[in-house]
Amino acid sequence: MSTLLNWLLPRKAPQQIDCIPWEIELKRWASSEWIEYQTWLFRHAFVSLHDWKSLRSEAQSWQEKPLFSLITPVYNTPLKLLFECIYSVRTQAYPYWELCLVDDGSSHKTTLALLDAMADEDKRLRVLHLPQNQGICAATNAGLAMARGDYVGFLDHDDRLAPNALHAIAKSIRQQPDTQVLYSDRDMLSPRNTRFMHLFKPGWSPETLLSGNYLFHLLVYRRDLLEQLGGVRGEFEGSQDYDLILRAADVQAKILHLPQVLYHWRQHENSVSLAHDAKAYAYEAGTRAVQESLQRRGLQGEVMENPALWRGNYRVKLQNPKQSAQVMRWSERLDFHNVQINSDIVILGEDIVAMDEDSLLEMQRWLQVDGVGLVTGKLLDNTQIVHAGLVQRPGGEPLALYAGHPETTPGYMAVTATVRNVSSVHPACCAIRLELWQQLGGLNPDYQSGYALLDFSLRALQAGHRIVYTPFARFQTQSQDFSQDFGPPQERQRFAKTWENWLAKGDPYYNQWLTLEMNDMGLAL
Incomplete structure (x- = not known):
């Protein structure tokens, strides 16, 4: 047994942990390379020994x-x-x-010895040795x-859980x-064992999932x-987790987002998190997983990797709609109640021009997806972003993400570069x-401005419909002084008052830990 193994094994079981060294170790686990994130961690995510004991006591009191x-x-x-993974x-x-550790035919004797030794220390660790690598x-x-559990989670052999992870999940389930599926931030x-590259995710977003496994x-x-789903499927090796969650979504499982950083994904030279070409077959399997999901939904379309982005991002190009849509200019809004509407509607501003023939069709394609009621596109001023998705804010004035940034900014x-769910269209x-x-x-x-469509968007969400932003429907504004003012102050105030309770809860497609003050999606400290 190696010196390292001898050092690792004589640790106290969690029931006996009541000493300062453990708290110091978890402080080290809360260390970040990014100063801003370090500040956020100690303000919002650090679990002290006192906190840990309180959570333990609370869980033990539950019936x-x-x-x-x-x-x-x-x-x-x-x-x-491996030790850090198990220790977490x-x-x-x-x-x-219970931790079900499945040794997949390891040849390293020290790996096998560590598994068996730690299982002897804690009977909640259950080890299965497969005879060969499968x-x-x-x-x-x-x-x-x-x-044997009521719920099953997946933990990679070199990753870590936050110390409050299972408590937070259990509390949400109660x-x-x-709820049938829960996912966290x-x-x-890093290779230096410090935390960075946070991923603060939106709420459950079915169309975003078709662009990549953001739940991971x-x-x-x-x-x-x-x-019911039959576990993971071997033909999707490398993207088996993506295929699994797509199948869960396709059976209408109830999926819940928990906005807490509960998982720490290890980055090393052979991991997909660091070297995106380390497992090219995984991305090919991901493409097939999305293609099968479309087939299960009765949709026809082509799935490809998104060429503008890093691997693991996909573009779905659905078949063209069977019927054309009725195109109207915003100046006709006052006539909407008098116009005979007998097809899907496309609304464009007076000075808005489609940048190619496909843009109008692209918005219409996503209306074919069951549950999608509205679609919005990307709006540009020459090569700068005007609109790549709006975020609703409590004051009634939406935040236009990455407005003013070059279109090449993902x-x-x-x-800005993927099809995803949003809370409202751009008028x-x-x-x-x-x-x-x-x-x-x-x-x-009651609205005589763009707030009419923002109001319509929230009414659609309230009625159970979803809204999609697609960057592949590209439009150009001809105005030289285009602004994000969607209407006069009195209409903004009316909108904010009408939707006060909804707005106070926060935009469901924007994480609460991201800023509402700037449009670059930085941390809200």
Whole structure:
């Protein structure tokens, strides 16, 4: 047994942890290379020993205590990384879990010895040794077969959980027991073992998911849903988790976002997080996973990797609509209640020009997706972004993400360059499904400005419809002084008052930890 292994093993079990060194170690685990993120971590995400004990006590007082099964395939993992992974589970404030460690035919004796030694220390660690290497999918399904928990989570063998991760998930389940899938925010661990590259995700966004697996880590499923889906599929090796969540979405599983950083994804030279070409087959499998999802939904279209972005981002180009849409200029808004509407509607501002023949069709294509009621496009002033998605703010004045930036700026989570869900259309370029127009009775005549369409957007969300932004519908404004003023102050105030309660909760497609003061999606400290 190596010297490192001898140093690692004599750690205290979590039930005995009550000493300062453990708190110092977790402080080290909360260290970031980014000064701004370091500040955020200590303000919003650091779990002290006192906090940990309070969470533990709270969990023990609950009458209903869901059991979590964490599935971790292991293959020749470096000892220190494997130990940190397991240790991050053993130090969970929530104690009702089992860790199913599936050794996928490791040849390193120290890996095998560490697994068995730690399992001897804590009976919640369950180790299965496969006779030979079978791959991540086979190992994952072997772990699922072992699982006895009410909910199942996935933890890579070199990653870490935040100490409050399972407590936060369990608390959310208690509050919303019909939830079938939960996902959290995450960050990365650098090669120097410090935290950086945070990923603060939006709420559940079905169309965003078609552009890439934005949910990736931490994902927790109700076990009966996983049994219904049949586990992961070997033919999607490398993107098996993406295929799994797409299939969960296609059966209308109830999916919930938990806006806390509960997972730390390890970055090293052979990981997909660092070298995007390390596993090229994974992205090919991702393309096929999205293609199959379209087929399950009865949609026809082409799926390709998004050439403007890093790998793992996809573009879905749906088939052209069977019927043309009725195109109207915003100057005709006052006549909307008198015009006979008998098809889907495209509304353009007076000075807005489509940059190619495909742009109008692109907006109409997404109206074919069940549940999508409105679509909006990208608006440019020469080569600068005017609109790449709006974020609703409490005062009633939306935030235009990356306005004024070059069009080549992909932005945080590539928001300007991917098809995604948003809370409202831009009044100068949008498409509306006929059935939605009829259901809501058109625009509210109380508004004489762009706020009529912002109001219509929120009414559509309230009625259960979704809104899509597509960067592949590109429009140019001819105005030299285009602004983001959607209407006079009195209309903004009316809008803010009408939707006061909705706006106060925060835009569901924008993370609460991101700034509303600037349009670059920086941290809100």
